[in-house]
């Protein structure tokens with residue numbers, strides 16, 4: 370079966386990568402790609418259409434799934450449009466607050482919604498092992514450093530937040546300390562969180578566990594955004610035919 374993909378935020382860094390990744394995938398095709406302000410542009414030969422037309426595009430082009438890498442407000446709006454048209458929604462957007470997540474969960478009562486803050490398979494592996502490392506090194510100091518390009522809006526990254534959830538679920542920690550300045554000695558039990566921004570760095574995440582005159586560093590470095598796009602397209606292919614509900618990239622990898 371051919372997976373018919375709709376792309377939102379099509380002229381953004383990730384939107385362009387998704388269009389290219391769909392092209393590389395034997396069983397997928399882009400059936401529409403939208404932007405809020407299309408100016409007759411094409412991306413990899415795909416015409417960019419107006420996001421104002423999303424409701425009719427969802428009905429007329431019959432996508433199997435929409436892939437969204439935009440912003441929190443827009444992701445919620447696009448998810449609601451997909452719910453109205455019975456189309457599955459795959460989003461890699463980050464920076465959601467509780468209200469955004471609640472709105473996405475509401476959509477997942479009607480359609481299959483898959484959210485992953487990182488579609489790199491290596492990050493999924495990191496998420497699988499970080500808890501075990503924390504359990505094996507009780508009392509060690511934990512610091513998390515994420516590094517991204519200078520246009521990233523949200524901090525810490527969505528991936529960093531997911532890693533922090535895993536770390537906290539597997540050890541005794543008191544609080545997250547975001548950066549340090551002035552007289553601020555490290556407290557036992559805190560997790561230091563640091564967001565670096567610069568140039569066009571694709572995305573790096575490092576968890577440092579230090580203690581007992583030793584250190585363990587678990588680092589993931591994405592070298593190309595294509596890795597995220599490929600994972601999102603795999604997710605779109607996987608989600609075709611799934612029933613309404615909330616899914617994660619781990620569900621895709623498990624199969």
Ligand SMILES: NC(=O)C1=CN([C@@H]2O[C@H](COP(=O)(O)OP(=O)(O)OC[C@H]3O[C@@H](n4cnc5c(N)ncnc54)[C@H](OP(=O)(O)O)[C@@H]3O)[C@@H](O)[C@H]2O)C=CC1
Nearest residue numbers: 378381382383404405438439440443461463486487488597
């Ligand atoms: N899960 C993962 O693996 C990854 C997640 N990301 C996340 O994806 C998101 C997008 O990243 P990136 O592509 O670098 O960002 P860009 O700013 O390059 O692109 C985002 C696009 O989304 C659209 N957009 C942004 N805000 C809104 C809004 N309020 N309403 C409607 N459309 C909007 C814009 O397109 P237009 O105006 O043309 O509609 C914009 O071009 C971020 O949240 C980022 O953290 C990034 C990489 C990997």
Ligand SMILES: O=C(O)C1=N[C@H](C(=O)O)C[C@H](O)C1
Nearest residue numbers: 463486487521526527528572
């Ligand atoms: O904005 C980005 O670029 C990225 N965002 C994601 C995040 O916030 O975790 C994933 C990736 O690191 C790139």
